[in-house]
Amino acid sequence: MTVPRLGLGTSGNDDPEQCAESVRTALEFGYRHVDTAQMYGNEAAVGRGVRGADVDREDVFVATKVHPENLAREDVLATAEASLDRLALDYVDLLYVHWPLGAYDPAETLPAFDALRDRGLTRHVGVSNFTPDLLREAAELLEAPIAANQVEIHPLLPPREDLVAACEDVGADLVAYAPFCRRDALDVPEVVAVAERRGISPAQVCLAWLLAKDCAPIPKATGREHLADNWAALDLELTDEDVARLDGIEERYRKFDPDGSPWQD
Template sequence: MVVDDIPDIGIGTYDTTPEDCARSVETALNIGYRHVDTAEMYENECAVGEALTSASVGRDDVFVATKVHSRNLGYNDVLEHARASCDRLGVDELDLLYVHWPIRAYDSEETLSAFDKLYDRGVIRHIALSNFTTELLDEARTHLDAPIFAHEVECHPLLQQEKLREYAQKHDHHLVAYSPLAKGKVTDVPELVDIADKHGATAAQVSLAWLLSKENIVVIPKSTSEAHIRENYEAQHLTLDGDDIARIDAIDRTARQVDFDGAPWN
């Protein structure tokens, strides 16, 4: 049976070599992860495909997501590059396909009509967007026939994305949090360290548990260490109390970790 919904925790693969990527994805799948996030731009889809083949879990049990590079968002390019991603990943269909960044070749009407075509043809099971503002999300919704299933954006206690989280709840799509550990900076946040000590956990686990306590949020932490891959996975079993959540909600510091030339919030 094909995974029908996106698992709450996935393994991220940004900025990993093909060798490290294949090893970490296989490790994650054998630990229990059932969601893998990659992208054409990462140049490691083949490595993810190798891991999907070698791991001790069937393809139909894994939710596979990838993204079309911002330079390949013309109508025909989207169709061609989605098929190429399938080939590199070794899959017949993609569970989720994202517009990676709404820049460069992105044209809301042209790009998204191609995504609708892929959806209608059964090449992709769900349509997703990444790094959009609420205004760009509104525009996308006017051009898409199929529903927006997910929006992927940097989100963690130092970049809480209240506006985008509220938008996801209002329009009933998932918010997929990339860099949910703020590239390791959450380990230096006193509030998270205190809460971690209280629960016998780590600050990284507290960050992930806080995100998972929010409605409609999915997390995709990246790690190439088996110990950290396992630690991140176990964060979904950490239950924070109301005081813990309120204390993290009140963190009034912003530290964006990922930016990009032409990012729509600049």
């Protein structure tokens, strides 16, 4: 995978001091993937955490996303540079189209991402919340390979077979945001049952299930205990029975579905 298998999500971590400290602590604990976005309003704090950690910059995979309102070509170029200024970094490792909404125009937006990659301001190009059709369209228009498609995935919303196939076709990693469905998944009886049987936390069950499906989850965490609990999922291997039990959850819903979302088609 291009993207490290377990990362730190920062959506909703809008207290600057807490955000910076969470990033720094995570990196010194062992995390190497940090995810932010223009939409989150915390790029400056994330950058401060990255720079403050006793970890070489080249060892850290930093990802950010361009806001849907900023997806016109010139806005992509200008706001990507503004993101780097806020992060106080020379480049990001992955720059995403956040949602194919707002000012998104494939023929205008995507060449701007190629230009940013050519200039060395991002090492990789990614997309977020793209359906299989939109993903394949983007792959045809981009010169750069699509490194990742970041979508909502958790036990209440498993990865769709057609989406997995499309990612494989274009060579994109699947990055899973909201891996706990904003904590809703942690109380699902099947998740709790596996956690109790294995003597682990429901969060570890969700993350190990995603890792077993070759997804790279990016859970939010703000304290060392929570960071350590999530990190322990890397050493877990669910049984086929455990995976089947989570796959068999009947309740299904999407937590994030804004107006105009491509998932509504």
